[in-house]
Amino acid sequence: MTSNSPDWSALRKDFPILDQAVNGQPLIYFDNAATSQKPRQVIEALVRYYEHDNANVHRGIHELSNRATGAYEAARERVARFLNARHPQEILFTRGTTEGINLVANTWGLAHLKPGDTILLSELEHHSNLVPWQMVAQRTGARLAFIPITGDEGTLDFSRLDETLARGVKLLAITHISNSMAVVNPIADLCARARKHGVVSVIDAAQSAGHLPLDTQAIGCDFLAFSSHKICGPTGLGVLYGRRELLEELPPYQGGGEMISKVEYFHTLYNVPPHRFEAGTPHIAGAVGLHAAMDYLEAIGRDRIFAHDQELVGYAVERLRQFAGIRIFGPRQGRAGLVSFVLPNAHALDVATMVDQRGVALRAGHHCNQPLMTKLGVPATLRASFYFYNTKEEVDRFIEILDRVRKLFA
Template identity: 45%
Template sequence: MNTFDLARVRADFPILSERIHGKRLAYLDNAATTHKPAAVLAAMDDYYRHANANVHRAVHELAARATAAYERARDRIAAWLNAAREEIVFTRGATDAINLVARGFLAPRLQAGDEVLLTAMEHHSNIVPWQLVGAKTVAAPLDEHGALDFDAWRAMLNPRTRLVAVCHVSNTLGTVNPIAQMIEHAHARNIPVLVDGAQALAHTRIDVRALGADFYVASAHKCYGPTGFGFLYARREHLETMQPRDGGGDMIRSVAFEGSTWNDVPYKFEAGTPNMAGAIGTAAALDYLDSLGIDNVAAHEHALLDYATERMRTVPGLHLVGTAPQKSGILSFVMDRAHPQDIGSILDMAGVAIRTGHHCTMPLMQRLGLVATARASLALYNGRDDIDQLVDALHTVNRLLA
């Protein structure tokens, strides 16, 4: 597809034909999870119908089919990121991947008082795992637009910083962080960097080699793939030094009651029966994105963000939260006359799906002096009609709660 054809794209997503309270569905909750195109559903269905078997070791035909498809998925993800296949560890999602790095990489290196340097916009899943292993979590401030105060962040790098962990894109503000520059400054002080790419994978081209990231994590379900699957990219030298977090089948080379030895990377981190259909569905999702062209998707979403920003500013009493110059398709907002929960309920009756609450960013909300926001988030199947439906419903909120 050389140009972005929204009507054709929408036809690929069966759920978009659903009627909600008798209204067309304007699904604007994509930062929470994206819908799945027919190609992903078909790939997973095909696996269960024609290749359902456990992977590795078995010699029968179904196992061979399953193993081939499963390992092709690893190759697909590696190619998407410009990584080596042995640097891709399959996980249950981005949260699971961060916990794996916390337990397997950071914990053995920690001493009392050691810090993980975050930003004030981080998701709970990029805060709590570091605390669980005993690290002190410190957060760099943001400016009044929700952009990282880069100079303040850089000044917080110090001899006790054992790791920098930062979201590529904020799930609450939409802010796109200057990841390459952050990695460059951290590496100048020999500090490794983990990037939470959960909100970036579906929206922009990612090259972990060009970025120089030590670790990059993401979840499939935010990128048109299935729930319960994600990955950790880690530089091979890190994976080689890390101890496995989980024990069981497939992560071992040998087992004896006197002791056991581990499999090669990445398999020493993949204990037990894996999510084969999840891997296959994720590969299909990346193939689908590739068929559209990620640059075409990014351009479409950026234009829609500009349109949505201008339209939402016409709503009396509405205040956007997060207006950084570098921003992805997330629009958090509050309204003078309405609690976010009430906004969400009224919009739902108009067929508009958004998210309300703290968005798993409670420290950010505290710093903003807010309890919650309403959040509309964009995906490749959204169009101006979705935004118009949203804005019309927001005017209804004002009328009902005047």
């Protein structure tokens, strides 16, 4: 630990859920790519809101409504700073990354795509950044194309990207960090190349928002989506950043209260962004909790968090390579804080069940990457994913447990 590093052990104490036994063993939580745990500061912010400020927003003149509205819009401003957006109006609250991408697909996609147009994805995409585009392609006559991976390392082959972008591509939708391969894509460069060809860019930042600084102006993306629950915030809330000029021209995603300016029996005048895209009562408490989570992460520093992730995953990969016959996926250099692997003669689900009996929370399955798993020739992988509250001591204990389990399948 350098003099500039946070006291990781002290930060770990902010997470009450980690101080427990599972199946009689101390909990080792290595499923952070699925969801992160919540610090006491976020939990207390939620309790404080519900105990003192709970009311509906934008719809009342009484004090509680004013306080709730102020807290909700303050959260929007906090997100704008977190992403270095130009305006808070570029920040939409959604239910999560999935809804954010679906919103873009069903507004921009349906309005702009036509037969013969190409939607360019990568072979790394989570189903949330694949299935919505399949559905839009079926409705518009557009086609899908994919940037290929380069084997078990999972890095993408960009050698023909500019040539591809010049051939009828209208939209590039790509993940920042792969949730199964730990690849970190060069999104600023990709967005610049897309922009050069007049291609709209959509970034899936579900795995990066809580681990890396995100500057939407420097990245140059048109849209970017992530989920609160993966960055120490509450579940059921997400963020969609959209470039203001694009949001202003988009039709609504859903109809209802708040997204309107004036309603008549046969006609409705829609509200301006971001409210045009937030029909109904929003997840107000979730926004309050997300505000607290962002304050918490910014105090630590996401650059420091990513450095900690890389140190921990590097150590874990080094230990895993000691197992004969193991197949490890992802890049050898520059890996994000997760590792997917398969053990010889053992199904991932069986291994995950057995390590859970010893207190270790792993993810096993296709990780919403079924086409990728098919291409790699595996039905499922085990995935250990780390965050700043995880430790090398936990990695050592996990390796000891995994070693005992794998010998049962030898």
